Amino acid sequence: MSSKLEARSISRSFGSTEVLHAVSLTVPPSECVALLGASGSGKSTLLRIIAGLDAPSGGHVLVDGEDLAMVPVERRGMALVFQKALLFPHLNVIDNVAFAARMAGTRRKEARAEAMDYLELVHLADYARRPVGSLSGGQEQRVALARALARNPRILLLDEPFASLDVQLRHTMYDLIGDIRAQLAPTIVVVTHDRQEASILADTIAVLDDGRILQHGTVHQVHYQPATRTVNELLGGLNTVPGMVSDGHHHSVLGSLPVQTGATDGPSDLMIRQEALTLVPARGPTSRLTSGSAGGEPPTIKGCVSGLTSLGARTLVRVLVSSENPTGTRHGSSADPPPEVSERSLIAGGPLNLGNTEASGVTLTVDVPGHPPLLSGQVITLSLQDQRAWAVPTE
Amino acid sequence: MTALRPGGRPSPSMPVGIGVRGRPVLRTAFGVLLVFWILVPLVPLVLWSVAGLWQVPAVLPGTYSLDAFAVLAVPGTLAAALSSLLLGGTVAVIATPLGLMGALAAQALPGRCGRAVDLILLLPLAVPPFALVMGANITLLRLHVPAFAGVVLLLVVVALPYTTFMFRSALATYEQRFEDVALTLGADPRQVLRHVRAPLLSAATVRAFFLAFLVGWGDYITTLLVGGGQLTTLPMLLGSAAASTGNEQLVAVLSLAVIIPPVLILAAVALPATIRTRARKPARTPAGTWVRALTRKAGL
Amino acid sequence: MNIPITGSRPHQADPHSPAPSSRQDLTPDRYAARGAPGAVTLRGVVLAVPAVVPVALVIGVSVVGALAQSLGLMPFIGEPVLSTDAWAGSAGDLGRSVLVSAYIAVASTVASVIVGFVIALYVLATPRMGRIIAGLSAATIPIPHLIGAGAIGLLLSDSGFLDRTLGLPPAFPTLVGGSWFGAVIFEYAWKESAFVALVLIGSMSRSVSGMCDAAATLGATAWQRIIHVVLPLSRPALAVSALIVFVYTFGSYEAAWLLGPTSPEPVSVRAVRLFGSVDLAARPEAMATALVSLGAGIVAILAGLAMMRRSRGLR
Known part of the structure; x- marks a missing residue:
């Protein structure tokens, strides 16, 4: 029952404002793709266009190769779950779930019997005869999901369906979607602004910003191999180091780091995910950065702690790394404002701002487990796991 | 995202919503039909007001003239217009605050008492105005209540359901927490009243006042039965003109004199608001930009 | 705090x-x-008094006054004498008037509810043209029924505008003054359909587009959306506005007086005629008519509310 979905250079403008710029997206059968973007990025508009609730200014929506331009919403065989459950207040739970079957002309009794199966799928069979007004938020969304699934959609569209639920409830809903994928294997497009949700639910993530898809790749790719600096930021990457790429190495305040093969030479931003950095127990190496050229050892970076932010079970450690003053003692106090990086001088490359040590540092953020006993100003060594440095040309 | 959808639907869209599909021509034609339904009864009114000679089989007037409008300058008509204005104004000035008080009381009183207040204030809707007047008339006469005061009293009772209802629905959607916010920001109760509650209820107040004014301005039956001919308002003139045949021009001109002032007021109140909502651009508002910036910052 | x-x-x-x-x-x-509790109740009572007392007093005085006058206990001139003549003597005429008023009210309510629903549907489904129609509907609200009746008279009378433009055949039923109250019902339908439409638009404009989108993605065609979504969603507002229209048109005077035939008479016309009669003996009959129409209004409201409550309970 699952189908291949294709959006071909979809554009959409509201008056003079262009919300989508020739967006293309392919979703293979039974795959789940997340459209990730901030509010206003155009992700919901794209979903509404796919559903047929809105018409594109240009481009085509194809399902299994068939152009849907002339197919109205109700005959597209898709189902859409909205952020609000939008249960019909004049129908009880079971009749809401049976709605699609009733519209298709099924008798009430049969429609209800079928609907019951879907209510069982979302663990709400006991609520069949309840009025929808008596449901909690999570139950409402589960009914909405059952109602959408009961239509046997070729493609299931989810528009931030769990945004209004609390964290625990959201995780049970993720499990539910997992069950549904295992049992029914529908093609799914889920719109979300939550990168964690996108990562949990989807096989691939399409990152939308300002009406353009910046990158469409696996969960791993968009996190560790972001196509642009914006993608990195949208996926929560906290470390962007400006510099230059040449000969497969990125040159910056951090020194020279090997980057991915195929990186273009020229001014580039180095992306190092905070999760890819670890603290190295003090051994007293002298160089502020040792590239891993000698025997596959991960590169290390030396800096001093400038701040800690607790995330609960994990801690973000901010480390000030400075080219002229690698030990960083002069910037030890956390009350000091973090030094700004002068982008122009960095792009120019070469010896960086000799007279001004303040301007030649960079703050790296490291995501570490637990709550490390670190003091502000303490000199520590960072290690880059799996050489996961990724350079993209400066935007 | 929905914030990006402008008030009017964008041009290339096939509107879904209720989405009665069909050829745009048919949709527009049906719309024109509805416009017709609403406007057609007013067409002969307008034509008659400017008609000079309009003989029976002729579709349009044979000659046009503004002579009929001269009646508006006659002292009797002016006095009647003034009476109507005074009647509408007095009814509105009394019924609006009373409606607010009634709505507040219905909200403040617990359960059954609140419902009782609601019920009593809506009760006049169930009473045909002529029945109300007939029963009360003899008592008003015996108490020597002046005709104007008697008409005002009865019309205030007739208008109260409308004003109460306006405030009731405004208070139902009124966000009490705005007042709490103001208090936590250091506003004293009097300032809260003036700077929070009054502005938030101003739209309902305008609507309530307008409706109560209309009750007085357009009343015929109460003025007829209580005033007993002592109180002459525009509808009274109109009623006597319409009751006999051959006064088409007069009826038309007086009708327009009754219709146009409230419609102008309505337009003056409603149009700026409509224009404001239409002018609201779907593009990034400053607030929207801020939200984007903040969500970026938060790493979303 | x-x-x-x-x-x-x-x-x-x-x-x-x-x-x-x-x-x-x-x-x-x-x-x-x-x-x-406590201070609030007191404050509530203080607020309620200025609004509730005049209403209760006027209605109370009016009902008691009408009852007393209908029984001859409160004559305009002369000694009070208890008599049920006003009730018994004209029961047949009174009953006929009630039937006529009920006929006008039912026909006008059905017409305005149907037309009002269609207008609301069009406004909600068609943004641009709908906005114009909603504006025009709102603009007719301030027009008093007296003027509406005058205008409909100019439109529908024997030599009215409609007759002139369409050249109606002589066999066409008389609308103004006709025994079927055609012009009266038309006037009520014209004015009250705008009212019904505005109530419906106001009550549905927020929920209807989301609900219809949801229904469309579930496979409901446009027609099914109207029948299975819009109509049920609008039912509460439809019921309330229908009740208001019914009660209003039952006891309204101006249009029935200007556009109706001299006989049969609806209750309002009969009551006003008797009230203004030079024969003072007619007064008690006028009062009986007024009380009957008041009673009919209350019965209609109670029945309507009971029906609404039951249909809510059935769900």
Whole structure:
């Protein structure tokens, strides 16, 4: 029952404002793709266009190769779950779930019997005869999901369906979607602004910003191999180091780091995910950065702690790394404002701002487990796991 | 995202919503039909007001003239217009605050008492105005209540359901927490009243006042039965003109004199608001930009 | 909660402002809206009195006065004599009037509810043209029924505008003054359909587009959306506005008087004619008619509310 979905250079403008710029997206059968973007990025508009609730200014929506331009919403065989459950207040739970079957002309009794199966799928069979007004938020969304699934959609569209639920409830809903994928294997497009949700639910993530898809790749790719600096930021990457790429190495305040093969030479931003950095127990190496050229050892970076932010079970450690003053003692106090990086001088490359040590540092953020006993100003060594440095040309 | 959808639907869209599909021509034609339904009864009114000679089989007037409008300058008509204005104004000035008080009381009183207040204030809707007047008339006469005061009293009772209802629905959607916010920001109760509650209820107040004014301005039956001919308002003139045949021009001109002032007021109140909502651009508002910036910052 | 709020205000800025008194101001006002007992009830009663007393008094005086007059206990001139003549003597005519009024009210209500629903549907489904129609509908609300009746008279009378433009055949039923009250019903339908439409639009504009989108993605065609979504969603507002229209048209005077035939008479026309009659003996009959129409209005409202409650219970 699952189908291949294709959006071909979809554009959409509201008056003079262009919300989508020739967006293309392919979703293979039974795959789940997340459209990730901030509010206003155009992700919901794209979903509404796919559903047929809105018409594109240009481009085509194809399902299994068939152009849907002339197919109205109700005959597209898709189902859409909205952020609000939008249960019909004049129908009880079971009749809401049976709605699609009733519209298709099924008798009430049969429609209800079928609907019951879907209510069982979302663990709400006991609520069949309840009025929808008596449901909690999570139950409402589960009914909405059952109602959408009961239509046997070729493609299931989810528009931030769990945004209004609390964290625990959201995780049970993720499990539910997992069950549904295992049992029914529908093609799914889920719109979300939550990168964690996108990562949990989807096989691939399409990152939308300002009406353009910046990158469409696996969960791993968009996190560790972001196509642009914006993608990195949208996926929560906290470390962007400006510099230059040449000969497969990125040159910056951090020194020279090997980057991915195929990186273009020229001014580039180095992306190092905070999760890819670890603290190295003090051994007293002298160089502020040792590239891993000698025997596959991960590169290390030396800096001093400038701040800690607790995330609960994990801690973000901010480390000030400075080219002229690698030990960083002069910037030890956390009350000091973090030094700004002068982008122009960095792009120019070469010896960086000799007279001004303040301007030649960079703050790296490291995501570490637990709550490390670190003091502000303490000199520590960072290690880059799996050489996961990724350079993209400066935007 | 929905914030990006402008008030009017964008041009290339096939509107879904209720989405009665069909050829745009048919949709527009049906719309024109509805416009017709609403406007057609007013067409002969307008034509008659400017008609000079309009003989029976002729579709349009044979000659046009503004002579009929001269009646508006006659002292009797002016006095009647003034009476109507005074009647509408007095009814509105009394019924609006009373409606607010009634709505507040219905909200403040617990359960059954609140419902009782609601019920009593809506009760006049169930009473045909002529029945109300007939029963009360003899008592008003015996108490020597002046005709104007008697008409005002009865019309205030007739208008109260409308004003109460306006405030009731405004208070139902009124966000009490705005007042709490103001208090936590250091506003004293009097300032809260003036700077929070009054502005938030101003739209309902305008609507309530307008409706109560209309009750007085357009009343015929109460003025007829209580005033007993002592109180002459525009509808009274109109009623006597319409009751006999051959006064088409007069009826038309007086009708327009009754219709146009409230419609102008309505337009003056409603149009700026409509224009404001239409002018609201779907593009990034400053607030929207801020939200984007903040969500970026938060790493979303 | 209260004390820190008051305390944090910069009273020092004004040495003359007595801080304790303003603290007292705060308490009743804050709790009033919250529905805490005690002071609130008192405040509620104080607020209720100026609005409730005039209404209760006028209606009470009016009903008692009408009853007393209908029984001859409160004659305009002369001694009070208890008599049920006004009720018994004209029961047949009175009954006929009630039937006529009920016929007008039912026909007008059905017509305005149907036309009003269609207008609301069009406004909600068609943004641009709909906006114009909603505006025009709103503009007809301030027009008094007296003027509406005058205008409909100019439109529908024997030599009216409609006759002139369409050249109606002589066999066409008489609308103004006709025994079927065609023009009266047309006038009510014209005015009240705008009212019904505005009530429906107001009650549905927020929910309807989301619900219809959801229904469309579930496979409901446009027609199914109207029948299975819009109509059920609009039912409460439809029922309330129908009830209001029914009660209003049952007891309304102007249109029935200007556009109706001299006989049969609806209750309002009959009551006003008897009330204004030079024969003072007609007064009690006028009062009986007024009371009957009041009673019919109340019965209609109670029946309507009971029906609404039952249909809610059935769901």
